Every structure is written in structure tokens, then in C-alpha cells.
Amino acid sequence: YPLLNEKEIRQRHDGVEELAEDYQGRQELRARLRGVQDLERLAGRIVSGSAHGRDLVAAKDSLCLLGPLKEKLKEHRSQSVISVREKLRELPQVVDLVGKALVDDPPATVKEGGVIRLGYHAELDELRALRQNAKDWIARFEGSERKRTGINSLKVRYNRVFGYYIEVTKSQLKSVPPDYIRKQTLVNGERYITPELKEYEAKVLNSEQEIVKLELSLFGEVREKVASYYGEMRETSQALATLDVLIALAEAAASHHLVRPRVDSDLAISIREGRHPVVEAAVGRGAFVPNDCSVEPDSRQILMLTGPNMAGKSTYMRQVALIVILAQMGSFVPAAEARIGLVDRIFTRIGAADYLARGESTFMVEMRETAHILRHATARSLILLDEVGRGTSTFDGISIAWSVAEYLHESAHRPRTLFATHYHELTDLALTNERVKNFNFAVKEWKGEVIFLRTLVEGAASRSYGIHVGHLAGLPPSVVERAKEILRNLEGGELDEKGRPRLARGRGGEEPAQMGLFSAVERRLSEELKKLDVSIMTPVEALNILNALVEQAKEEKE
Structure with a gap:
């Protein structure tokens, strides 16, 4: 996130610069971080009691990777990297506990069983052995009973109605010992039980439930002990996140030709050959046209940006805002050189939206946003205004935009402002307001076509080329040609017999059209x-x- 403290910003820049210059070291750190899970999320699940066995094992495995990572970080000297290393907690107590208590690959849920490691708890081991060795015990019991009673045909069997029982044929009934309890008489024999057999049956049948119950209890104890280290785990996770961001910013700086900006307490923003990183990634570095920006409260407070639709005004304003944000969050920036006077807030009036639920039109929303900017902007604010006043009639829109620009110019704070508009009348503000400077995005007309040069030049634009943009957007040719006719008559100031601006003739009558700021007279x-x-x-x-x-x-x- 962007910072307002110069020292902290410089420390971040130092860390990014150090990592950007060390390609091999940066790649090694990236490789080590790949194995580290999201400790903050894991710690949150653990402390809330919703973590499963896999979460605890993931936390333990991540903590095991911190030792080698800390050793690698000792090679770095920037304060931001040193601070990361000092905040990493290896937590050997957690590693040891989870390693002893839980299996390496636990099931998705504790109720599935098999979460607690063999040897961690004696009673649990006994129950598991009981479950796993039931057949062997029954075979041994059957053999011992045959030997004790002398009944060679004696068998121990099981069904869901009686559970485990001893079956003796009729010919051997005289040899049945007195401790046998008759349960069922059959045509060919009798079925019996003994206290020892029923006791073992109870153990076997209940062992699964007991195992699940005991595992749940043991797992809860382990999870609770690990949760007591939540503070250390959270601090470690935040340090890892900081390191991850520093490495990512360094990688971006090295891969995308970014430069280290200078951030100070001055109020000037000076950018040489700035670029919009997202647009540049989309069109290619060679295709993107970089532009300068110089805005400061004493002589270039308001940059009045004019030029055709699609020439690049909105992209330029967003580009400046992104460079400021990147610089103050500690990143290098897409420019040949950049000096950023600290910005406390970036105010924007860009785009169009309404709030139907609140009964607010697009223009009302625009005015609310503009009012908010005028009330809260400070000397350290950066203001981006795009087409203020376009949502109403031309005269009203120009009047509001003009007044807003004057208000900002006369404000005691003198906030740095980029003001994009198609109201070319606003360029006259520079004649009477010394800190308003006109700039436009150059175009070239060649063989009836308009070529957007995307280059910011000093001075005001004379046209918006809106009809050309309509043609590019796919308006029918007849609509485009008709628009050209109407535009020629409006620009020529030709009046009809009623003194109204005359539209092109022969298209279903003449209607009054909205005029420019100045009348034909x-x-x-x-x-x-x-x-x-x-x-x-x-x-x-x-x-x-x-x-x-x-x-x-x-x-x-x-």
C-alpha cells in the first residue's frame, strides 16, 4: 500500500533496488518461497478452530522452510530485507509438536481417522491394534477353547443379530463347560457366549467410535497448543508477504524497464517519458508513446488537457496517478525519470455512472464527486478531472467546468490538477490564470484521415474530431456525412431567417442546434x-x- 513517510518509502526502494540488481539471489528466494503456504490464512483457521490436519501439517512444513530462507537473507544489507529476516519466527515448538502428533499426509477431515501418528498416544495405539488384530484374536480364542473343552468341532462365528458366538454340534453338547451361556438352539446344535467373548466383542465393535472420539480429542489439544502461537505466526506471515512483494516489485523493475523514483516532501511532480504499465503491456513497449508530466503549485498547478477523442487524455491522467501510487508504495516506476512530491490523496472524477437506487442521475453523481473533491483536496492532493460538466447542456457544462477550474486555481491549497476537457473555451483560462497551462495531444490529418500521434504538446487543441471517432466506431456512412454537413454550417455561423444557426439543408427540416460559447453576432x-x-x-x-x-x-x- 502507498506510504506517506519518506524514510519508509526509501527503505522499500532500497530493498527493491538490491533485489533487482541480484538476479541469482532473487531467483533463489523465489524458489524457497514457492514451498511456503499462506501462513496468515492457516493461522486464522487454526485459531478459529476450523483447521484440519492438513492445515497444521502445511503450517509445520512452511515453518521448516524458514531456517534456510533466513540464512539466505543474511546476504542482503537493505533495511527492508533485514527487517523481514528479523520478524521471521521458525517456531520449533510448533514444528516438533505437529511432527510428533500428526501423520505426514492426513485425510481431509479428522473424522475419517488416521490423523494422529502411531506412537503418540498409548490408548489410541491399543484401540487401533484391537481393530486391526480382531481376526487373529478370534482364531487364538477358538483354538484355546477347543483345547480347554476338548470339542474339536467348536467354532467362533459372527452375525449382526448376536454378534460373536460359539457354535457346538449336538453330538458334543455333553462337553460344554458350565461357564458357557446358551443364546440359541438350532436343529443341529447350540450357540453360546462367554463373558470374555462378549467383552472382546464390545471392544471391537466400539473401537472405531472410540478411535474417532479419541483422535478428535487429541487433535483438538494439538490445534489449541498451536493456536497459542498465533501472534508469532501472523507476524511471520506478514514478513513473508512483505518479502514476496519486494521480490515481485524487483522482478517487475528488472523485466519491464522501470526506474527508481525520487520521492520527497516537495510539492512538484516531474515525470520524464512516463508510460502506462497496463496499456504498454497490452500494445507492446515499442508501440506505446511515452509522455512527460510536470505539475507543481507555483507555476503549473493546473494542466488543461485538450485534444481529440481517443487521443490519450484519459490514459495519460491514469498513467500519472499509477506512477504516483507505484512510487509511494515502494515500487520502481515506468518512466525514464520521476520525481514525486508526496501525495496524500488522489481524487478522480472520471467515467460515468448513475445510482438508480438513490434516484441520482449520471450528472448528479458527477456533481457530488466534484463537490467532494473541492471540499477535501489539500496542498498535497492530486486531482484528476475528466470531462467535468459533460452530463448537461453545453452552456451549463462549460460554466461549471470553468468555475471549478477557477476555484481550484484560487484555492489556498493550490492542489495539483490534471483537467481533461472537450470544451475548448476553457483553454482561455490560461490567459487570465497564470498557473493554468494548456496542453493537447497532437494529431495529424493526412489524405482525409486523422492519425493520433499520442504525443503531449504545449498549447490548446482546436478540434475534437468526434465525427472521425464515430466513423471508426462504425456509424453508418450516411450518418457520418450528414454530421459533417451539419458541423460545417454550425462552424460557419450561418443563420436562418429566424436568426438560428442553420443546419445542413434538405434533410427533413431545420431544427435549432446547440451553439458554441459565442454567438453568431x-x-x-x-x-x-x-x-x-x-x-x-x-x-x-x-x-x-x-x-x-x-x-x-x-x-x-x-
Whole structure:
């Protein structure tokens, strides 16, 4: 997880750097960790009383691997790795107890039997022997009774109704001793029992239940003793998890060309040739276009990002956020160089979603999120705003987005902000707000096609190329061509007889369309002013022309 303490962040970076530079050592540590089970989960099951024999054996086997692992960690000098080694507890008491009490490969549940190791408990061993040697005992008993009674045809048999019994034929009944108890008379003989035989029968028949009962009791005792070491096991599991993460971050740094960032208490974020790690993995390192980012509260507080749809604005903002998170969690980052002024929170207003259960529209959700950002952002916050105001009418949306940008600019905290928008009017904020800087993602038009260069350049974009994106998305050609006609007329400021912006003719009537921020009257006056050459005018001529333009504007407004 990301940290806010510079010292702790540096220690993590030290550990990642040391492991990244030691390929052989890193691979050996990975191999040793593969045999270690999830000790924290196992410890939780043990202390809650839900662990089975396999859980205890897995915990014991994992603890047995810690000795060699600790020896290997002695080779490392970074404080984060040393801290891991110091927190590892081998717990020989647990290893010894489980090793003596439980078999190496216990069944899935204790009730299946066979969990407790032979030799651990004398009574259990006796019961098991009784169960396993029942046939031998019966054979010995039968032989001894034949010898004692002189009845050579005497047999000891078993059925589910009577259990074990002695069967004697009629011709031998006179030799039956007085201690035999008659149970059943047959046509050809008699069936008897003896106290000794019934006692043994009771032992044999009850041995299974007794074994299960005793094993459950013994296993519970072992589990309870192991549970008393829960604190040490949990600390060990957390240390192992930290080591696992450090190794994974080192592997990522070495495999994906990541660099060690500099994290300090300054408020500047400076990234050279930053990359989005997930997108880069999808498209390939050579295909991804890296971009710089420099944002700080004194002169570049708000980066106003414009450019076509699909040019890379949202990816760029997410990329910056990911680099900040990676840097503060102790990871190396996908960039040529990065300096990160500590960030306490990353606020985002990205995407579109509604909450139907609460009766909130997409725009209401957007406004709630924006309000939350404005109330809680601090000087150390990083704010990502993507298309604020797009969920309502153009004028309302521009007004809200403009006001939000001004609010952030005038805030005493001056939070670092990336502000992506298709409202190109917002780029005028840079004219009156010194800490707002315009950037756009460059495109190239070639043979009627739009090529996305994915490169961030200084300055404002002039177009969004939304119709081109619609074409790429598969809109019918007739829809695309019609959209181009309408766009040309809207951009030309042509008005109909009612003073409304004229749409392309011949498609089922003319409807008023949503206009830009500035009216056609204002655009015409602007064109008239551009034609004037004040260098050849006298003051009186200039005043007369200005007065004429004012009167013209008043008439057209009426």
C-alpha cells in the first residue's frame, strides 16, 4: 500500500533496488518461497478452530522452510530485507509438536481417522491394534477353547443379530463347560457366549467410535497448543508477504524497464517519458508513446488537457496517478525519470455512472464527486478531472467546468490538477490564470484521415474530431456525412431567417442546434474587427468605426 513517510518509502526502494540488481539471489528466494503456504490464512483457521490436519501439517512444513530462507537473507544489507529476516519466527515448538502428533499426509477431515501418528498416544495405539488384530484374536480364542473343552468341532462365528458366538454340534453338547451361556438352539446344535467373548466383542465393535472420539480429542489439544502461537505466526506471515512483494516489485523493475523514483516532501511532480504499465503491456513497449508530466503549485498547478477523442487524455491522467501510487508504495516506476512530491490523496472524477437506487442521475453523481473533491483536496492532493460538466447542456457544462477550474486555481491549497476537457473555451483560462497551462495531444490529418500521434504538446487543441471517432466506431456512412454537413454550417455561423444557426439543408427540416460559447453576432463583429488596420486610422476614424459597430451590435441583438 502507498506510504506517506519518506524514510519508509526509501527503505522499500532500497530493498527493491538490491533485489533487482541480484538476479541469482532473487531467483533463489523465489524458489524457497514457492514451498511456503499462506501462513496468515492457516493461522486464522487454526485459531478459529476450523483447521484440519492438513492445515497444521502445511503450517509445520512452511515453518521448516524458514531456517534456510533466513540464512539466505543474511546476504542482503537493505533495511527492508533485514527487517523481514528479523520478524521471521521458525517456531520449533510448533514444528516438533505437529511432527510428533500428526501423520505426514492426513485425510481431509479428522473424522475419517488416521490423523494422529502411531506412537503418540498409548490408548489410541491399543484401540487401533484391537481393530486391526480382531481376526487373529478370534482364531487364538477358538483354538484355546477347543483345547480347554476338548470339542474339536467348536467354532467362533459372527452375525449382526448376536454378534460373536460359539457354535457346538449336538453330538458334543455333553462337553460344554458350565461357564458357557446358551443364546440359541438350532436343529443341529447350540450357540453360546462367554463373558470374555462378549467383552472382546464390545471392544471391537466400539473401537472405531472410540478411535474417532479419541483422535478428535487429541487433535483438538494439538490445534489449541498451536493456536497459542498465533501472534508469532501472523507476524511471520506478514514478513513473508512483505518479502514476496519486494521480490515481485524487483522482478517487475528488472523485466519491464522501470526506474527508481525520487520521492520527497516537495510539492512538484516531474515525470520524464512516463508510460502506462497496463496499456504498454497490452500494445507492446515499442508501440506505446511515452509522455512527460510536470505539475507543481507555483507555476503549473493546473494542466488543461485538450485534444481529440481517443487521443490519450484519459490514459495519460491514469498513467500519472499509477506512477504516483507505484512510487509511494515502494515500487520502481515506468518512466525514464520521476520525481514525486508526496501525495496524500488522489481524487478522480472520471467515467460515468448513475445510482438508480438513490434516484441520482449520471450528472448528479458527477456533481457530488466534484463537490467532494473541492471540499477535501489539500496542498498535497492530486486531482484528476475528466470531462467535468459533460452530463448537461453545453452552456451549463462549460460554466461549471470553468468555475471549478477557477476555484481550484484560487484555492489556498493550490492542489495539483490534471483537467481533461472537450470544451475548448476553457483553454482561455490560461490567459487570465497564470498557473493554468494548456496542453493537447497532437494529431495529424493526412489524405482525409486523422492519425493520433499520442504525443503531449504545449498549447490548446482546436478540434475534437468526434465525427472521425464515430466513423471508426462504425456509424453508418450516411450518418457520418450528414454530421459533417451539419458541423460545417454550425462552424460557419450561418443563420436562418429566424436568426438560428442553420443546419445542413434538405434533410427533413431545420431544427435549432446547440451553439458554441459565442454567438453568431459576436463572431461577425470579431471578423469585422480583424479587417481593421488601426495603423492607418486617425483617432476620430477609429472612434466612428467603433460607434458604428456598437450600433450594429445593438440592432442585431434586438
